[in-house]
Amino acid sequence: MTVIPGGQIVNLEGLSIGVLGGTGPQGKGLGLRFAIAGHSVLLGSRDAARAAEAAAEVRALRPSLPLDVRGGTNEEAATFGSVVVLAVPYDGHAATVTALAPLLDGKIVVDCVNPMAFDKAGAVPVPVHEGSAAEQTAALVPGARVVSAFHDVSARRLFGTNSSVNTDILVCGDDAEAKTLVIGLATQVPGMRGIDAGPLRLSRELEALTTVLLAINKRYKTHAGVRITGV
Numbered sequence: 227m228t229v230i231p232g233g234q235i236v237n238l239e240g241l242s243i244g245v246l247g248g249t250g251p252q253g254k255g256l257g258l259r260f261a262i263a264g265h266s267v268l269l270g271s272r273d274a275a276r277a278a279e280a281a282a283e284v285r286a287l288r289p290s291l292p293l294d295v296r297g298g299t300n301e302e303a304a305t306f307g308s309v310v311v312l313a314v315p316y317d318g319h320a321a322t323v324t325a326l327a328p329l330l331d332g333k334i335v336v337d338c339v340n341p342m343a344f345d346k347a348g349a350v351p352v353p354v355h356e357g358s359a360a361e362q363t364a365a366l367v368p369g370a371r372v373v374s375a376f377h378d379v380s381a382r383r384l385f386g387t388n389s390s391v392n393t394d395i396l397v398c399g400d401d402a403e404a405k406t407l408v409i410g411l412a413t414q415v416p417g418m419r420g421i422d423a424g425p426l427r428l429s430r431e432l433e434a435l436t437t438v439l440l441a442i443n444k445r446y447k448t449h450a451g452v453r454i455t456g457v
């Protein structure tokens with residue numbers, strides 16, 4: 227049982243969570259935190275051997291805990307998860323979602339992808355025809371229960387030996403039940419709170435916010451997060 231901001235109780239026992247692009251720092255970091263919370267995690271990759279290595283890396287960060295983290299293909303991760311996290315670069319986002327669309331149909335799909343480009347001035351949001359990466363997923367898989375979340379947390383804070391991750395996670399979505407579950411998942415991580423940040427159409431603002439956080443990181447040499455006051 228997890229009490230989320232606002233006081234609602236969410237039952238989140240023993241979820242199966244697949245991570246597409248699970249060999250990257252964001253996928254490994256989210257996989258680590260979800261496994262510490264007691265969920266079963268399958269890190270997916272285009273190469274199952276790379277995913278097995280990534281899973282071993284995650285387990286090695288908490289050798290004293292019986293973390294249920296394994297590796298496999300992205301197809302296996304999409305099949306395994308009742309919750310499937312999209313953690314590939316934006317360049318590979320549409321192709322990955324399109325290829326796995328039949329497996330994602332009906333599932334809770336958590337999109338943490340930030341479409342952005344870099345130039346001399348730093349990071350800048352990249353326009354997305356559908357409005358945002360998360361809305362692109364919803365357009366490509368109309369039956370998926372898409373939730374936009376974990377854009378505003380640095381992998382550097384997720385994937386490490388720190389016991390707490392000091393940030394709020396802003397969560398957008400149109401499926402109230404799926405959004406509440408993801409808010410609960412975020413709130414289970416010590417130091418984090420999931421905050422309901424409105425409908426999926428606001429995901430563009432969440433995804434773009436990351437470019438601001440990257441500018442702050444550069445200026446202050448840190449890995450900044452966000453805190454919402456008044457909640």
Ligand SMILES: NC(=O)c1ccc[n+]([C@@H]2O[C@H](COP(=O)([O-])OP(=O)(O)OC[C@H]3O[C@@H](n4cnc5c(N)ncnc54)[C@H](OP(=O)(O)O)[C@@H]3O)[C@@H](O)[C@H]2O)c1
Binds near residue numbers: 246249270276319341
């Ligand atoms: N890093 C952060 O701090 C952070 C924070 C918030 C959100 N995010 C978002 O989370 C996503 C993942 O971030 P990351 O830093 O972990 O990214 P990454 O390391 O660049 O990529 C993650 C994994 O995606 C797979 N991949 C790479 N190119 C691909 C392609 N064209 N098609 C399909 N799969 C591809 C690779 O796995 P295989 O080669 O093993 O398949 C790679 O290990 C990004 O969209 C990013 O915007 C990142």
